[in-house]
Amino acid sequence: MSKEQAETSSNEQSNDPVKIQSAQQTIKSLISQGNFHDAINQCREHLSTQDNGTENNLSDKITFLYLLSVSYRLSGEFNKAIETNKQILTLKSSHARAHQELAYVYRNQNQSLQAAKHFYSATQINPALLSSWKALLSFYQDTQNLKAVKLAQGQIDYLEALPKPILHARDLIYDGQLYGADRLCRQYLQQHKHEAEAMLLLAEIGIKLKVYNDAEFLLESLLALYPEHKAGGLEYLKLLSKMGRFQAAKDCADTLLKAHPMHPPIVSAKASAMVGLGELDQAIALYQQLIDNTSEQAALYLLLGHALKAKGEFDKAISAYQNAYKQRADFGDAYWSLANTKTYKFSDKEVSHMQEQIEKQARQQSISQEQDHIDADDKIHFYFALGKAQEDQKNYDAAFDYYSRGNALKRSQLDYKPEIISQQVANQKRVFMPSLFDALKGCGCEAPDPIFIVGLPRAGSTLLEQILASHSKVDGTMELHNIMALVSRLRGSRLRGSRLRGSRLKGTHLKGARSSEKGQAYPDMLEKLDPQYFARFGQQYIQDTRVYRDAAPFFIDKMPNNFMHIGLIKLILPNAKVIDARREPMACCFSGFKQLFGEGQEFTYGLDDIAQYYLDYVEMMAHWDRVLPDFVLRVQHEDVLNDLEGQVRRILKFCNLEFEQSCLDFHKTKRVIKTPSSEQVRQPIFKSSVEQWKHFSEQLHPLKERLADIL
Template identity: 50%
Template sequence: MDNTSQPSIESQLKSIQKLIQTTKFDEAIKQCKHLQIQCTEPQDNIELWYLIAVAQRYAKTLPLALSSINELLKLDSKHSRANQEKGFINLALNEPTLAINSFETAVELNPSLVASWQALIQLYREQNQQQNIQKAANHLEKLKKLPPALLAVTELMHEGKLLKAEQICRHFLQNNNRHVDGMCMLAEIGIELKIYDDAEFLLASALELDPKHIHARSLYLNLLIRLGKYKIAAQQVEPLLVAQPDNLSFKIAKASALTGLGEIEQAIKLFEQVVAENDQVPGFHLQLGHALKTKGEIEKAISSYQKAYQLSPSYGDAYWSLANTKTYRFSDNEIAQMQTQQNNEDLALLDRIQLHFATGKAFEDRKDYHQAFKSYKQGNELQHAHNGFDITKFEQQVTEQIKYCTPELFENRGNLGLNVPDPIFILGLPRAGSTLLEQILASHSQVDGTMELHNILGLASRLRGRSKSQNDEEAQYPKNLADINPDYFKRFGQQFIDETQVYRETAPLFIDKMPNNFLHIGLIRLILPNAKIIDARRSPMACCFSGFKQLFAEGQDFSYNLKDIGRYYQAYLKLMTHWNTVLPGHVLTVNHEDIVDDLETQVRRMLDFVGLEFEQSCVDFHKTKRNIKTPSSEQVRQPIYKSATEQWRHFEPYLGPLKKVLNID
């Protein structure tokens, strides 16, 4: 049957809403039930149950309305409007206590539901709950001060309808371009959609308009920390602490910025002060644990992580942080607790994902590889569904780099950048051994280790821009590398050196170990022609599976599906072959397996490549004391061990999809 003549589900839902508005409740219910038989999308079914319940309440068939809304909540217990509707049904059934519970759940899920707050104020009055009346009234007053468009944006944001929220917010700001609250909302949407450069610009602009706007500066501060711009973050937190000196979240933000700047002792002291002021917040203990781990005080870090889950048994990040030390071994009780929490229906998605990854590590350590893979697979499937990664878009980016970064480009523009030798870029795939290479080189007296710096990725993002013309599916970057003002290359190089200075100490050379920079070797070559680039490579199965069982903080969305990670590895190899063709001798490939087999030879090879004399400290890298922020921090504080190179073989029976993509028999 041809469905082209059938009205869309959206138009049918709108016609049902009109039936309800014109009090044709029976007809509305009839049409909903007819549509339910046809519809296949769970979200459409949820909308239909909602409309049925509303129509039944208006028709005063209250037991049926309650039954319908409960059917909806079985499908989605966190549907804020459904909980609100249940509140109204309970109110009509003269069940005030149940109504309060439902309305409170609704506003917890979506604090912008005006009708729920209004109902709660009345119910609190009837029960003489003075404190709750004031709290609800304050919140309602805030909402009522918002322009109607921004109130709608707030509701859509809490319902996860970000693109619709963005559309309305942008339209509002076109007519109200100096509205700081509107700018903050659009920035929050941008952060959720990972359009960080837009969000950063919006918040900086909002603060120019209103320097005393606490919320705008707080959002800006947290975004800067997320982007690794710790120096600016440390500056931004000071006015907040002047305005609110007792605000613990601002103190935590300052400590996070200090951690990023390498001022770890000061950061730990501040984290400890916050915990001393309030030791009941699991997140405070977690942050302290991260700082202690960075410094290498692993036992104290473990104690902080354990304190975090003791305060909140469902706190997935605490368990995952323990697993992510790579050296911690979970007890029987801890494993049982993690499994119990996974079955908690109210568990937040991120907690559930973290618990699956942590449980996978616990079982792998116990050599129960079947159960370990099952847990890793569950965590990966949830994360993959959540992040919506599309491997074809990355493959398109690789294609565009190969198409536009030609020998002619480097011949014509290869000598325009900043001629300084300072940076050493260590790049490749995550979990390929880049932290080990950094630790080796940073053990040399002439080299500073830093961290995974976001500067090149940020520059590429700015060059790429957001808009695509309708006739051209390609992004502006890297195509525009052949066209932009030649003076920009030196300026970009100087900007990189200036912005990264804050992470360096006194050595003449420093390392940027952002693995994803392999996509931008052409850009690096144009802005910093004398930079040294080392490709940390690891055998395909070991590298890909190590990525699959790692839950990354951000930025490695390809790693949560075996086929995607295999295709990503293949695209990486294809691009590295291209760079070696168009920039011969410019990139040194160091295989992890060669480091494991013959450390000293590979150390000498790397030092020759970057132009440094041999120092024994590079071979004795595990004795070097420095702050390390990556998951491998504890592993590189130990001598080289060979066992990790073949760990994937324990899971070989489950890795068929990966082997197929990698063309491995």
């Protein structure tokens, strides 16, 4: 065998998942036997042959590094253990057990404060790490921090009361092993039906897997069995808001408040639901009531600011955000929320404070309330806010550096795989062919009410929504989750004959969301679905979105991600209108890169990911143009800026609406707007953002190369 062949064979073995798993198990056995020398050697050997080219290989590398760090610690090589764990945290800042290992090492070296710092970090990332909580409890007792003692003891009592399989499952969830946790929960529920904590945990897994319909059913069942289950109720409230079901969330909060009067998290959840419903004055009053009656005010001021911003009261919103950071100096989200108004200019003092926060080192102080390091999420918020501050000051190199650091740190927290989106596009193109539309013609709900605005975030969709919502016959709503929820249901479904199992798919297994078996999962299963379901799905969509509407005959659904599911929209709502909000690729991608989203849009945290997503989007929209001619109207953002009236008339004609002057005077329309562009669309058209990316043309050269074929 040649040298090249030997190297190829070695690489293939090093990247064989079965052999890697076997090797890791062998090393664990060596550690448990106390054979640390051999464990260290085997870890080093496997690390020397690891290929870092894929996400799986990176995960394997981290696992080998973690086993190496444990072996170093147990063999007394503490400095090497520290360096190895720091290497892990460089690769994955949210690795709870690396923090726990560092804490063990520092404790062995009698550095109690450093140990406590890392035990604390471990519990913030993985609240199920019982040993870290117990170590913290001892530290808090020694330092006589009674408030922290109470908190730690409460968490210990909760974890120790959990059945061991459920505690283990919780641990697996925070470690990212969702399917292992799912399996443990289901096995436990087979023996202990209707056990509350297992049902709650299984629902949480469903939410993380975005199988929201299954999670909703589990939480509904949990609360039916245990109406006063506070944790289950709060999780249900979060899920309902995530799904955009704000009326249901408000009703649920009212029910829970009967059992838990004035419980702050429930009241806050009710206020959040009211913001979603547009009941802003009532929501603002609730937030203010909570602020007046609690010492934990920072997060409440932030939420109050969001509500005021949605109402268009920007001066008051800015004041609320400033009050939030005055309550907590390292509250990165408060600073980012100021930046996210898009028009706020930071003072030199605020910039200096943000820089100090992200650069501060360990100090000799208690960590129970004031951490001696800044949380990763706060650091991410500071990076993006500082990027905006430096860009406003025309310090473009510094701005790009901050944006890049924020994106890199955010990306390290995610499990985003761009190939999944590419595969979804391929699946959609394969299934949604003219033959399918011909076979199902006339099966959907005939209601013409919805106007879908799709595309990429930061492509000008909020402006189009504001223009249309200024028409007397059109209600503006928000980014509705209903189509995505339907897709989630279909992805999680299994066929029985040609019908779905129940209208709510209650019997589905969470793993169905990942099934790719032909004819069994979305979109393949549409070909075998009973045709009557398409009308039902359309009718259900109209019914479920009624709560977001007023009395106008038409309404807008501005969820950008719906571009992937235009074929499904055509099948269930054939008379709907779809508008593709398109923006020049470089401007759109860079705008996404410098935007920190509240949730979702995970493709935006790396230039290569953004480029691939944009290319997939263009490919998907080209397919819809071919198979559904004239169903989608493409509106170029730059054309709207250059010829507002011409484009407004074109859009209204497509939507079968008469021209109204109010659509040109869109900035005068008063309505709830919750997207980052909320302040911008309350002003007349301006073109300052068109060329912003060119200030960063050198740094964006790799992006330009990836997009070369469509520029």
